[in-house]
Amino acid sequence: MLACATMLAGPNSASVAYPNDDTLYSTAFLDLRAGPQLLLRVPSMSGRYADFRLLDMYTNTIADVGVLTDGGRGGTYAFVGPGWHGIIPKGAVRIDVPTPDAWLLGRTQVKGPADLLAAVELEAQYSLTALSGHGSGTTGGPSTLACPAPGLPSSTSLGFLGDLEKDMAADPPTAADGPVVQAMAAAGIGPGRTPGATSSSNAAGYLKALRLGASLLARAAGEGSTTIWTGYTRGAVAGSYGTDYLERARLAEETLGTQVPTQAVYFSASRARSGTTTTALAGTRSYDIRFPAGDLPPHGSYGFWSITLYNAAGSLWPTRSTATQSETKHPASYEVPTAHSPSSCRPAIPVRRT
Secondary structure, eight states: OEEOOSOOOOOOOSSSOOOOOEEEEEEEEEEESSEEEEEOOOOOOOSEEEEEHHHHHTEEEEEEEEEEHHHOOOEEEEEEETTTTOOOTTTTTEEOOSSEEEEEEEEEEEEEGGGGGHHHHHHTTTEEOTTTTTTTTOOOOOOOOOSOOOOOOOTTHHHHHHHHHHHHHOOOOGGGGGGHHHHOOOOOOSSOOOOOOOOTHHHHHHHHHHHHHHHHHHHHHHSSSSEEETTTEEEOOOOTTTTHHHHHHHHHHHHTTTTTTTEEEEEEBBBEEEETTTEEETSOOEEEEOOOTTOOOOTTTTTEEEEEEEEESOOSSSSOOOEEEGGGOEEEEEEEEEOOOOOOOEEEEOOOOO
16 A cells, blocks of 8 residues: 655654655555565656655665656556566566565655645555566565554664564575675574574673674764765765665664665755854754855756754754745845754755766
């Protein structure tokens, strides 16, 4: 089932990390074991950013389907699980997914309050249909996806290793992960093993390793950005990680489902500069964000840029918190009001695919 939001995200939204109030979100979790699932229709469109991103269960972006990839022509797409053999309908584009479970996450641009109804009407033209019986052979154990999601054990507990074993059996790692999978197996971790058993003689060693992993992740969180311009940092290249497990874990913890740079580039700021001094952004002060004439962020004919304000927890402010290119002429200046000044500012700039 494809669930499409009909209202923009607000301060209490929790469906994605660091939500925006520029796009409506669509989401579905796919179990491809019974056969391909088809995104039956992405209609043709123009002048509006829209994208459906398909992620495997290791949060790698497998494909993007939308205006930046098809030029707004729309189309039909078949998502096929590993090991599947069969025939997809004529005219459909086959997309192979390396894990039997997958996450489909869509975004449809809304150009202000008056445009919301038009965006919702466009969403009504999206459809996702299962094609059971059109083939067979998908690999992987029973899915561990559940709705509502169960409570997760701490990542520094033995229960985490038990869940990891089940998830690896349901959605096996790829061949590229072979060396790490073998090393884990040698330590008694992985499918068919019970590292989470309380009677395990290796419990102390497992717990020590889990604490070490948490400390490595905490250290990486402070080193993952590269300074691009004064006061702003550009987020790491994200969305497809290969065997960079530390970077994948860092992004999964902070912003699960981060877009690839061909779809969006993010900059953020948590400090403001005045002369040679920088201070942390605070709710007791006001700030100006200025763009010189002719130097607004590039975005192409289907993209957009925006400035979004979040609190320290990554939630939107309780007042309208976004300024976009549709509301401004060159040059542009935005004032962040005192009562709602941000702990962070994150311009989101979807860009044309090159």
